[in-house]
Amino acid sequence: MMKKFGFTINAKRAIDLDINDRSIARQVAARVPSWSLCIGCGGCSATCTAGALTDYNFRKLHLLARRGETSALRKQLNNCMLCGKCTLQCPRGVNTRGVIAALMELLPKE
Amino acid sequence: MAAKRVIVIGGGVAGMQAAITLKNNGISPMLIERDINLGGKLTRWDRLFPCGTPANEVIGKQIESLSELGIRTVLCGEVSEITPSDGHVEVTLTDGSNYEAEAVIITTGFDLFNATVKEEYGYKIYPNVITSADLEDMFKEGEVRCADGSEPRSVAILHCVGSRDSQIGHGHCSRVCCITGVKQAIELKQAYPDCEVYNFYMDMRMFGSGYEELYKEAQQRYRINFVRGRISECSGTIDSRVRIKAEDTLAGRPLKMTVDMLVLMIGKQAPASNAKFASELGIGLSEDGFLKGVDNFDGATATSCEGIFVAGTATGPKNIGESMAEAVSAAMKAVEYVNRLS
Numbered sequence: 001m002m003k004k005f006g007f008t009i010n011a012k013r014a015i016d017l018d019i020n021d022r023s024i025a026r027q028v029a030a031r032v033p034s035w036s037l038c039i040g041c042g043g044c045s046a047t048c049t050a051g052a053l054t055d056y057n058f059r060k061l062h063l064l065a066r067r068g069e070t071s072a073l074r075k076q077l078n079n080c081m082l083c084g085k086c087t088l089q090c091p092r093g094v095n096t097r098g099v100i101a102a103l104m105e106l107l108p109k110e
Numbered sequence: 111m112a113a114k115r116v117i118v119i120g121g122g123v124a125g126m127q128a129a130i131t132l133k134n135n136g137i138s139p140m141l142i143e144r145d146i147n148l149g150g151k152l153t154r155w156d157r158l159f160p161c162g163t164p165a166n167e168v169i170g171k172q173i174e175s176l177s178e179l180g181i182r183t184v185l186c187g188e189v190s191e192i193t194p195s196d197g198h199v200e201v202t203l204t205d206g207s208n209y210e211a212e213a214v215i216i217t218t219g220f221d222l223f224n225a226t227v228k229e230e231y232g233y234k235i236y237p238n239v240i241t242s243a244d245l246e247d248m249f250k251e252g253e254v255r256c257a258d259g260s261e262p263r264s265v266a267i268l269h270c271v272g273s274r275d276s277q278i279g280h281g282h283c284s285r286v287c288c289i290t291g292v293k294q295a296i297e298l299k300q301a302y303p304d305c306e307v308y309n310f311y312m313d314m315r316m317f318g319s320g321y322e323e324l325y326k327e328a329q330q331r332y333r334i335n336f337v338r339g340r341i342s343e344c345s346g347t348i349d350s351r352v353r354i355k356a357e358d359t360l361a362g363r364p365l366k367m368t369v370d371m372l373v374l375m376i377g378k379q380a381p382a383s384n385a386k387f388a389s390e391l392g393i394g395l396s397e398d399g400f401l402k403g404v405d406n407f408d409g410a411t412a413t414s415c416e417g418i419f420v421a422g423t424a425t426g427p428k429n430i431g432e433s434m435a436e437a438v439s440a441a442m443k444a445v446e447y448v449n450r451l452s
Contacts (some may be wrong), residue, residue, distance in 0.1 A: 015358060019366035029333065035330045039314070039358040040338060063361050092326075 020068030028065065028102045035099050037092040038062070044086035044096055050079045058086055062099055065107075076109045113138040114448035115211035116441075117191055117201050120445045122150020123430050124422025124437040125217035126172040131441035133179045137448065140209060141176070142187040142201070142231045148173055150219050156249035159286075160320035167431065168283065182417040184209075189383075192391060192418070193235035197451050201415050212448040213417045216387060216401065216438050220378040220423040223272025223280070231271065231374055236346040239269075239372045242290055249297060254371075257350060258270045262305055262370040265298055266354055268341045269311040273377030284377030285427040288315045292328045299332040308335040308369070310356055318429055318437040339365060344372060378427040400426040412447075419444050 009011065029035050038059075045051050045059040056079035065073055084098040113323075114137050118129045121143030132139035134407030142395055149169035151270045157163055176183060191202040192214060203211045225233035225241050232239045241250075248338045256262050269291050273284040288311070295307045309328075314336070316322040328334040339356040347353055352372045358365040380399030393413045394402035401420045403410040411419050421440035422433040 013364055015361065015363055015365045017365065033330055036333060039336075060361065063358075067358070067361065067365075069361075086414060 014067060015067050020069075022066070022068035024070055024103075024106045025066045025068060027106055028034060028099060031100040031102045032095050033060070034092070034094045039074070039092060040095050041091060043089050044094075047085045047089050049083060049085065050081055054079050058096065058100075061064065062096075064101070065103055070107055073103070074109070077104055077107070114213075115140065115446060116213045116215060116444050117142060117199070117219060118210055118215045119192075119201070120150065120217040120219055120422070120424070121145070121148040121183065121185075122219045122422065122433075123169065123172065123432040124216060124219070124424075125150070125215075126169070126176060127434045127437035128217055128421055128441040128444075129181050130172065130175050130179065130185065130214045131438045132445065133181055135445045136293060137441075137445055139181055141181060141183045142189060142203070142209075143185050144188050145182065145284070148176070148183065148185070150188060152255070152430070154243055154246055154250075156246050157293075157297070159256060159289045160318065160324045162293075165353065171392070181321055192284070192387065193336050194391065194415060194417050195238070196255050199365070210452055213268075213444045215421060215437075215444055216419075216424055217422040217440075218381055218383050218387075218424045219380045220427065221381045223284075223376040223379050225271060225376050227278055228271060229344040230372075231341070231372070232346065232352070233374060234342045235370075236344065236352055237350055238346075238352050238370060239344060239374065241374045241376045242287065242294060243376065245294055247372050249294075254298065254301060256370050260370075262298075263300055263302075264306045264308075264367075264369040265295075265371045265373060266308045266310060266317070266341070266352070266369045267295055267373045267375060269314075269375045271311065271374040271376050272338065272379065275314065280377065280398060282377075282396075283315065284398075285315065285317065285388075286429050287377055288313075288325065289318065289321045289376040290431075292316075292321075292325050295334045296324070296332050299334065306335065308330075308337055308367070310337050310339055310341050310354075312338070312340055316339065318431075322359065337365065338380070338401040341372075378423060381424070384424060391418055393418065396426065398423065398426075411436060411443050419447075 012109045042059050045057045118125045118141045124149040130140045153163045155165040188204040190204045193200040199214045222414045339359045341354045345353045351368050355366045356365050419440040421436040
């Protein structure tokens with residue numbers, strides 16, 4: 001029987017920009033050019049009703065999409081109620097609803 | 111009555127502007143420059159933010175004015191001593207020559223941060239780690255190349271190298287590196303549209319007129335990638351690329367990537383001469399070694415030593431317009447001062 005020493009191998013945590021596929025990010029940027037203007041201030045997630053009730057975080061979600069970390073994003077998107085409050089408050093004028101619509105279309109269906 | 115005399119030490123943009131202002135206001139100025147050329151740090155820069163004005167154009171105009179106004183200029187003149195005494199100031203150079211005036215304006219500028227101090231970034235260790243000043247050299251030469259002569263396909267630009275870093279005792283923000291990072295990223299994209307450019311920053315400080323607009327242009331028109339996270343360390347790969355590690359703070363996760371070239375946005379630090387002038391003349395020094403005026407407002411260009419005025423980046427990091435404006439202010443304070451002398 002193999003002796004167990006208590007060591008384990010952890011899954012890699014780094015966002016690996018060498019291998020991540022960022023084609024969806026490029027398509028969203030092409031469709032909603034203002035997407036590129038985000039400075040990550042968090043105003044969108046602060047005002048978000050869904051974010052107040054769940055762990056849905058639009059700032060983090062769309063950033064992960066930008067980095068090509070797209071797995072599991074689709075399910076999170078379902079929390080959005082498309083109320084558009086995020087668009088109304090964005091200091092950089094990002095069409096956040098447009099980004100959500102584009103992501104809903106472009107992210108692979110589960 | 112002979113015209114009153116004022117000596118300006120340092121022939122960068124501030125020094126030249128001060129000398130021109132003095133002359134236009136009836137004073138006889140003399141400009142002393144340590145280098146063989148006038149223009150200071152700008153002589154190494156190619157184009158300027160936010161409009162892409164050639165640096166040569168800015169200093170060229172000033173040099174032309176100096177010559178038209180017949181302002182006396184001493185090149186290769188290194189100041190060894192400034193001796194103020196009762197309405198007179200004597201300036202001695204290292205070659206033993208002596209000049210006398212009623213007042214002195216110190217416009218000795220700044221030193222670029224020596225990036226080898228931040229060893230973790232591998233400057234002078236990995237061939238494709240360069241500084242913002244090295245990149246300006248390449249822009250001036252007309253092409254940006256990796257160490258092996260190839261065009262870079264991916265470039266990371268790291269902000270705040272030598273600034274806002276208590277590890278090296280530089281607490282100050284150098285102010286202009288943020289906009290320089292944006293400017294250089296755009297210039298890279300203009301020259302090499304297929305090159306992916308990433309700016310790693312802690313904060314983007316777009317304080318000047320036209321800066322925010324340039325930042326937005328970098329984002330939307332040039333699709334430059336902005337990552338909020340400070341690169342913690344780099345290593346070289348077997349093919350001489352640069353592997354960087356940072357935290358993508360907004361994603362709350364570690365980030366790594368390999369790029370063809372890493373550009374370090376080196377900051378401004380106080381020149382060694384500041385400490386010497388401060389101790390000899392009794393002028394105040396800021397925590398980061400910059401010369402202090404008597405206050406931050408109306409007295410910003412006057413010092414606690416009578417007859418000695420200061421302007422430009424010798425008093426702290428500034429952009430070119432600010433340096434010139436401060437030089438005009440210092441010159442006018444000097445004019446008021448010497449005209450009060452009997």
